Amino acid sequence: MNGLPLKPLCCGAALAVMFAAASVNAEPVATEADQAVLDAAERHEEPLLETLETLVNIDSGTTYEPGLAEVEAILEERLRERGAEVETHPSEELGGNTLVGTLQGSGERDIMLMIHYDTVFGEGTASERPYRVEDGRAFGPGVGDAKGGVALILHSLAILEELEYDGYGTLTVVFNPDEERGSLGSRDLIQQLAAEQDAVLVFEPTLGEDGMDAVTTVTKGINYAFLEVTGRASHAGSAPEEGRNAVMELSHQLLQLSELGDPDKETTLNWTVVEGGGTRNIIPEHARAEGDMRYFEADEYERVSEEANEIIASRLIEDTDVEFRLERGRPPLPENPQTQELAETAKAIYAELGLELGAVEIGGGTDAAYAYQPDAERPAVLESLGLVGGRYHSSDEYVELHSVVPRLYLATRMIMALSEETP
Numbered sequence: 001m002n003g004l005p006l007k008p009l010c011c012g013a014a015l016a017v018m019f020a021a022a023s024v025n026a027e028p029v030a031t032e033a034d035q036a037v038l039d040a041a042e043r044h045e046e047p048l049l050e051t052l053e054t055l056v057n058i059d060s061g062t063t064y065e066p067g068l069a070e071v072e073a074i075l076e077e078r079l080r081e082r083g084a085e086v087e088t089h090p091s092e093e094l095g096g097n098t099l100v101g102t103l104q105g106s107g108e109r110d111i112m113l114m115i116h117y118d119t120v121f122g123e124g125t126a127s128e129r130p131y132r133v134e135d136g137r138a139f140g141p142g143v144g145d146a147k148g149g150v151a152l153i154l155h156s157l158a159i160l161e162e163l164e165y166d167g168y169g170t171l172t173v174v175f176n177p178d179e180e181r182g183s184l185g186s187r188d189l190i191q192q193l194a195a196e197q198d199a200v201l202v203f204e205p206t207l208g209e210d211g212m213d214a215v216t217t218v219t220k221g222i223n224y225a226f227l228e229v230t231g232r233a234s235h236a237g238s239a240p241e242e243g244r245n246a247v248m249e250l251s252h253q254l255l256q257l258s259e260l261g262d263p264d265k266e267t268t269l270n271w272t273v274v275e276g277g278g279t280r281n282i283i284p285e286h287a288r289a290e291g292d293m294r295y296f297e298a299d300e301y302e303r304v305s306e307e308a309n310e311i312i313a314s315r316l317i318e319d320t321d322v323e324f325r326l327e328r329g330r331p332p333l334p335e336n337p338q339t340q341e342l343a344e345t346a347k348a349i350y351a352e353l354g355l356e357l358g359a360v361e362i363g364g365g366t367d368a369a370y371a372y373q374p375d376a377e378r379p380a381v382l383e384s385l386g387l388v389g390g391r392y393h394s395s396d397e398y399v400e401l402h403s404v405v406p407r408l409y410l411a412t413r414m415i416m417a418l419s420e421e422t423p
Contacts, residue, residue: 032352033352033353033409034352034409034413034416036163037159037163037409037412037413037416038353038405038409040159040162040163040412041159041405041406041408041409041412042405044155044158044159044408045404045405045408047155047158048151048152048154048155048404048408049133049138049151049401049404051151051154051155052131052138052143052147052148052151052399053131053138053140054074055071055074055117055142055147055150055151056126056130056131056138056140056141056142056143056147057126057130057131057140058070058071058126059119059121059122059123059124059125059126059127059141060117060118060119060142060177061118061119061120061121061122061123061125061180062094062095062096062118062119062120062177062178062179062180062181063094063095063096063181064095064122064123065095065096067123068095068096068097068117068118068177069096071117072088072096072097072099072117072175072177075099075117075150075154075175076088076099076101078154078157079099079101079157079173080101082101082103082157082158082161083103083161084101084102084103084157084173085101085102086099086100086101086102087099087100087101087102088100089186089189090185091176091177091178091184091185091186092185093178093184093185094177094178094181094184094185095177095178096118096177096178096185097177098174098175098176098177098178098185098186098189099173099174099175099176100172100173100174100189100193101172101173101175102170102171102172102173103157103166103168103170103171103172103173104166104169104170105166105167105168105169105170105171105419106166106167107166107167107168107169107419107420108169108423109168109169109198109199109418109419109420109421109423110168110169110170110172110196110197110198110199111168111169111170111171111172111197111198111199111200111201111415111418111419112171112172112173112174112193112194112197112199112200112201112371112379113153113156113171113172113173113174113200113201113203113411113415114173114174114175114176114190114200114201114202114203114367114371115146115149115150115153115174115175115202115203115204115386116146116175116176116177116178116179116180116183116367117146117147117150117175117176117177118176118177118178118179118180118181119141119142119145119146119147119180120142120145120180120393121141121142125141126140126141129141129395131143133401136400136401136402137389137398137399137400137401138398138399138401139396139397139398140397141397142397143389143397143398143399144205144386144387144389144390144392144397144398144399145204145205145389145392145393145397146179146203146204146205146386148203148205148386148387148389148399149203149204149205149385149386149387150175150203152203152385152386152387152407152408152411153173153175153203153411155408156408156411156412156415157171157173159408159412160412160415165416167416167419167420168415168418168419169419171415172193172197174186174189174190174193176189176190176367179366179367182222182329182330183330183367183370186367187330187367187370190367190370190371191370191371191373194370194371194372194373194379194381195373195376195379197371197378197379198378198379198380198418198421198423199342199378199379199380199381199382199418200368200371200379200380200381200382201342201382201385201411201414201415202366202367202368202371202381202382202383202384202385203384203385203386203411204216204366204368204383204384204385204386205384205386205387205388205389205392205399206384206386206387206388206389206390206403207360207362207364207383207384208358208360208362209390210389210390210391211388211389211390211400212358212360212388213355213356213357213358213388213403213406214357214358214359214360214384215343215346215357215358215359215360215382215383215384215385216333216359216360216361216362216366216368216382216383216384217333217335217339217340217343217359217360217361217382217383218296218332218333218334218335218339218360218361218362219332219333219361219362219363219364219365219366219368219369219383220266220294220295220296220332220362220363220364220365221294221295221296221298221329221330221331221332221365221369222292222293222294222329222330222365223293223295223301223304223326223327223328223329224290224291224292224293224326224327224329225269225271225290225291225292225293225304225308225324225325225326225327226288226289226290226291226323226324226325226326226327227250227253227254227257227271227288227289227290227291227312227322227323227324228286228287228288228322228323229246229247229249229250229253229276229286229287229288229320229321229322229323230246230285230286230320230321231243231244231245231246231249231283231284231285231286231287231317231319231320231321232244232283232285232319233282233283233284233285234282234283235281235282235283236280236281236282236283237281240283243283243285244283244285244317244318244319244320245283245284245317246276246277246284246285246286246287246320247276247277247284247287248316248317249287249315249316249317249320249322250274250276250287250288250289252315252316252317253311253312253322254271254274254289256311256312256314257269257271257308257311257312257324258271260304260307260308260311262300262303265295265296265297265300266294266295266296266363267293267294267295267296267297267300267304268292268293268294268295268363269291269292269293269304270291270292271289271290271291272290272291272292273289273290273291274287274288274289275287275288275289276288293326294363294364294365295332296332296334297332298331298332301326301328304326305324305325305326308324308326309324312324329365330365330366330367330369330370331369331370331372331374332365332369333366333368333369333372333381333383334372334374335361336372338377338378338379338380338381339372339380339381339382340359341380342380342381342382343359343382345414345417345418346382346385346410346414347359349409349410349413349414349417350406350410352409352413353406353409355406357410360384366383368381368382368383385407385410385411385414386407387399387400387403387404387407388400388402388403388407389403
């Protein structure tokens with residue numbers, strides 16, 4: 001975490017003491033906070049944690065439709081309570097619905113808030129290790145990735161309503177059910193909606209180092225590599241020479257393909273799944289592997305595909321067939337001036353609290369990349385407006401409780417600041 005360590009926020013006096021210390025020890029020096037927003041953020045700290053507990057204690061792993069439907073019902077009710085018009089769009093590929101809530105304001109700027117409500121955890125996880133608080137942290141399946149972001153959006157909307165603020169043109173909220181599996185059923189909708197916005201704020205948790213208080217300005221793209229070998233089956237004891245061992249050929253090819261990454265470009269390709277054979281006394285006829293490719297530069301797709309197909313022409317075992325293919329996943333969110341400008345706005349808002357906010361580049365991919373329009377100046381897209389946390393996708397996933405008030409303040413003030421910009 002950059003700057004002054006945050007402390008648990010439990011009352012206005014404690015927060016004031018922290019800000020006073022920050023003005024001495026942190027850069028930039030605290031400017032005047034919007035007291036009405038800060039007071040509202042403090043009032044919503046406990047209600048937000050109650051919302052978070054409710055959401056975490058519902059299994060909503062991607063494709064688990066009963067749990068996704070239960071969470072969806074809560075989110076739809078909350079959006080309608082704020083006066084939003086709500087539409088549902090089914091994710092045909094993976095199940096669940098993408099919720100789109102729209103609030104009409106009195107201004108001219110169009111802003112989108114976005115996060116997913118699915119998790120990587122299977123049915124029964126929430127009952128095995130439900131939401132709990134310990135040593136200033138909240139734990140539970142999906143508490144950071146990304147139900148903390150869901151709760152932040154809901155309570156930011158509530159704060160805007162309490163303050164009677166509607167200076168935006170439209171405020172669009174997108175909750176999708178399939179991000180953890182590539183957003184296959186929602187990515188087209190995200191791109192379509194984002195193209196109509198001036199700014200898109202994405203509420204994944206803080207990324208980079210665990211516990212680091214930062215927004216994300218650059219993400220890698222993701223592609224999926226597949227390697228398949230077909231050989232010939234035969235009896236492993238009486239006629240092994242008549243077989244063509246697909247597992248041996250696959251092993252050979254994996255070693256040949258191990259250098260497809262490019263450290264200078266920060267491109268990586270890691271083989272992570274291997275399958276082959278099935279019976280000890282049969283020379284295996286089929287073998288396959290899958291890999292994970294991460295990249296920043298778009299033309300790396302073509303380079304890796306071309307080089308891989310040249311490499312696999314060299315065989316260890318004659319009369320085997322080898323096929324390599326690369327499927328496109330999420331594109332990268334590249335470095336761009338619009339995102340950098342949003343990050344500077346976020347840093348300035350954090351400075352109102354006497355706190356420093358970092359900006360990081362990450363190797364993971366998020367839906368921010370689908371929102372980004374590479375051939376247009378809008379929308380500006382900023383990632384990681386969610387809670388500060390770490391150890392995502394693990395049984396130790398957590399969020400820092402002390403981040404709730406600053407992050408609520410940041411989200412609410414970002415909406416206000418973007419609404420007041422001149423078109």
